[in-house]
Amino acid sequence: MSMYRLNPIRSSFLIPAIILILIFVVYPIFATIMLSFNVNVVPGVNIVNRTSGLENYYKVVTDKRFINLEGIKTHTFPMGAIVHNIIWLVIHLPLTLIIGILFAVYLQYIKGGSIIRSFVFIGMVIPMIVGGLLISFSFDKDLGVVNILLKAIGLGSFVRTWTIYPDTALFSLILGSVWLWSGFTVTMYSAGLSSIPREVIEAAIVDGADFKTILFKVIIPLLRPVTLTVVAMTILWDLKIFDIVYAATQGGPGGASTVLALLMWEYFARLGDYAMSATVATILTIIIIPVVILWIKATLQGERT
Numbered sequence: 001m002s003m004y005r006l007n008p009i010r011s012s013f014l015i016p017a018i019i020l021i022l023i024f025v026v027y028p029i030f031a032t033i034m035l036s037f038n039v040n041v042v043p044g045v046n047i048v049n050r051t052s053g054l055e056n057y058y059k060v061v062t063d064k065r066f067i068n069l070e071g072i073k074t075h076t077f078p079m080g081a082i083v084h085n086i087i088w089l090v091i092h093l094p095l096t097l098i099i100g101i102l103f104a105v106y107l108q109y110i111k112g113g114s115i116i117r118s119f120v121f122i123g124m125v126i127p128m129i130v131g132g133l134l135i136s137f138s139f140d141k142d143l144g145v146v147n148i149l150l151k152a153i154g155l156g157s158f159v160r161t162w163t164i165y166p167d168t169a170l171f172s173l174i175l176g177s178v179w180l181w182s183g184f185t186v187t188m189y190s191a192g193l194s195s196i197p198r199e200v201i202e203a204a205i206v207d208g209a210d211f212k213t214i215l216f217k218v219i220i221p222l223l224r225p226v227t228l229t230v231v232a233m234t235i236l237w238d239l240k241i242f243d244i245v246y247a248a249t250q251g252g253p254g255g256a257s258t259v260l261a262l263l264m265w266e267y268f269a270r271l272g273d274y275a276m277s278a279t280v281a282t283i284l285t286i287i288i289i290p291v292v293i294l295w296i297k298a299t300l301q302g303e304r305t
Contacts, residue, residue: 035278048275056279065255065263077166077256081263088174089238095178100185108193121183132247135176139163163249166256173257185230192226232295239288260284
């Protein structure tokens with residue numbers, strides 16, 4: 001029992017860390033939530049002069065930049081930041097999962113696979129602001145590699161600067177982000193594959209299993225813990241995406257590629273409305289918290305089994 005008893009001397013080493021967490025994590029979260037209700041948290045500093053209440057939440061929810069019902073009904077952009085985030089998630093998550101596991105499996109068993117993996121990981125190494133600029137250049141009408149490929153395969157009629165049109169700007173950023181994020185999924189799945197005993201794969205081959213059977217019946221079930229981590233991290237990344245959008249389109253054209261993090265920045269930097277910015281931040285946090293809870297719960301259950 002003595003090993004579980006609280007030791008005052010050892011516990012004292014936690015005090016600096018606890019103080020830093022309180023100052024730089026707990027207090028900012030508390031202050032942001034209070035500010036979203038128009039409550040000034042710093043005595044003597046009037047950040048907001050409006051009446052305390054839910055006014056900001058009503059303004060955000062009814063703001064067309066947050067959700068545009070007209071755009072949703074007509075299936076035209078902009079549809080609102082929260083809808084754009086959902087579209088981003090629906091397209092980006094499955095694509096990165098599929099690309100990640102297929103590339104990882106393929107590169108695991110070929111000569112020079114580690115070298116190819118290092119090139120795939122470049123998208124994660126470069127700053128996301130630079131990544132946003134690269135996406136913008138990639139979809140440029142004259143210089144973009146995407147349009148060069150379209151011309152090469154005889155689809156020259158589709159050539160355009162994809163990021164300046166409302167109906168294609170968001171999808172261009174999503175497809176570009178797949179390249180930037182795939183390095184993470186490939187690396188994660190590659191690490192997971194290296195932990196699978198080679199004898200398991202060889203036994204399946206001896207039993208006459210083809211690649212499809214081995215992939216879906218052996219590899220994917222054994223990589224479930226890795227998949228949970230990849231899914232959770234990808235969802236969080238998709239929900240808080242900012243730098244790519246800011247660098248490539250700044251939410252344009254006409255708000256067609258605005259996302260929640262960019263809307264939060266617009267309230268803060270362009271309009272100087274800190275309370276409204278805090279409201280969007282709080283809404284974004286409320287959306288993210290369930291994802292984190294489910295991820296932790298699933299991870300703990302996996303450890304028990």
